[in-house]
Amino acid sequence: MFRLGSLQGPGPFPDRTSRRPDVIDETILDVAVIGGGPAGLMAAETVAQALGKGAGKSVAVFEKMPTFGRKFLMAGRGGLNLTHSEDLERFARRYAERSGVLSPMLEAFPPQDLVAWAQGLGQETFVGASGRVFPKAMKASPLLRAWLARLEGLGVALKPRSTWKGWDAVGHLLIEDPDGRHVVRARATILALGGASWPKLGSDGAWVPLLRVGGCEIAPFRPANCGFDIGWSDLFRDRFAGEPLKNVALGLGAAKARGDAMVARYGLEGGAVYALGGAARDAALAGGATLTVDLRPDIPVETLERRLHAPRGGQSLANFLRKAVKLSPVEVNLLREAHGLDLPQSPAALAAAIKAAPLAVTGVQPLDRAISAAGGVRFESLDGLFLKGRPNVILAGEMLDWEAPTGGYLLQACFAMGVAAGQAALGRLG
Known part of the structure; x- marks a missing residue:
């Protein structure tokens, strides 16, 4: 079993073993990274490449789960969407009010750099019809395996089943693993602990109380990129759950979006x-919202109305x-769900119904979904990226208050923040 003390070596602190009864040993590191997702692993790679292997330099990644990158692997189940090929100015706008703070990091590590990084790990990429960028393998596991091997080759210590428990009285990290509790004294610490979605994969927000103790302001977690709840009839739900809606336009309030959607049992x-x-x-989330669905966004309502003037004869609607x-x-049948079983009969009303089918939204799927x-x-x-009050602590990734839609924007920002965090740690090391 790994003993954290085995990492001890040259550093700014004297090498000694703790005499505290609740601590097994102490570790001295240049940089400690807490969290083994994309942001944390990229931060560790950035630091390790700059420091070089040997000469007493030490970087370790502590991950509480048994393996690294679990949420990254989940993202690759449907084809790993690494980033997007659109121009960087438009790309940055996807982060809404956080575009200003994220833009410099995206400029320092843009999508083409992420593509080159993946190719350097033996994973060729391609641009899909939507502009999204995928590895040709269409999954995350080959990329993650090559990445972890590279990190180990750079001398990064990868420590699974190691949970961060906060700081001791003098500001050193407390790490708990199957052996017990350890003290880690790091010249710089990078926290990349994830948000609170898919908690079974490790990002459960358990770190929130540890940071609030120091007065850190934390916005409540809310689900993002989640499904909307709609009260389908039993008949519609049982018959059409899992069916796609291709190339539709959605609207809710001032928000508009176009693309594909999927009927789920919940909405x-x-x-x-x-x-x-x-x-x-x-x-x-507030309830009472109405989602409108344009089933034919490429066809003007006048054209639809003209087509619907054709003789129906004995055909069913x-x-x-x-x-x-x-x-x-x-x-x-979605039109019937929106307008009732008796759809409008006149061509004009029917065309308008096709262009704006209203669906009552009763809520959204929870954080764990x-x-x-x-x-x-x-x-x-x-x-x-430095935490106020702790000048050697750097934060990165989804634990920060930002959000973006799917399409490669989430992963790109996590990778870019990981690079920025690694560079900030190097600056702290001097």
Whole structure:
């Protein structure tokens, strides 16, 4: 079993073993990284590459889960969307009110740098039709394996099952692993502890009380990139759950988004839903929101109306809509969910219904089902990425208060913040 004391070596502190009865040993490090997700691992790589292997230099990553990058692997289950190919100015706007603070980090480590980094690990990438960038393997596991091997080759100590328990009375890190509790004295500490979505993968927000003790301001966590709850009828739910809605336009209040969505048993999910953003999510959380669905965003309402003037003959309405405007069974029945079983009969009213089907949103999916989380440490509690009151502690990743839609924006920001955190730690080392 790994003993943290085995990492001791040259450093700014004298090498000694603790005599405290609740502590097994002490470790001296140049940089301690807490959290083994993309931000933490990238921070460790940035530091280790600059310091070089040997010469008493020491970097360690402590991860409370048995393995590293669990949420990263989850992100790759449907094809790992690493980043996006759109121009950087438009890219930065995806972070809404946080675009100003994140833009310098994105400029320092832009999407093309992330692509080159992945290719350096043997993972060729391609740009999909939507502009999203994927590894050709379409999964995260080969990339993660190569990455962890690179880190070990750089001399980074990877320590799973190691949970951060805060600081001791003199400001040293307390780490708990299966052997017991250890003190880690690091010249710089990078906290990349994740948010609070998918807690079973490790990002459960358990660190919040540890930072609040020091007066750190933390915005409450809220689900982001989550599905919207809609009260489907039993018939619709049982028949169409899992069916896609291709190329639709959604609206909720002032928020607009276009893309694909998926009917779920609880409501709607998918890229177009997530792209509505935080304001739409907050409105849905408050209850009483109405989501409008344009089933034919590329066809003007006048064109639809003209097509719906065609003679129906003895056709059923569903069959007529399939032929006249190519509505699928799930789209026809979604119209019935929105407007009642008796759809408008006049061509004008029916065309308007197709362009704006209203669905009552009753809530959103909870944090443990959300792709990411809004909320976290407010940037007002930081000097750059340094935690106010603890000048050797740097924060990065989803534990900070920012959010973005899916499409490569989440991972790109985590990687870019990891690079920025690593560079900040190097600056602290002098």
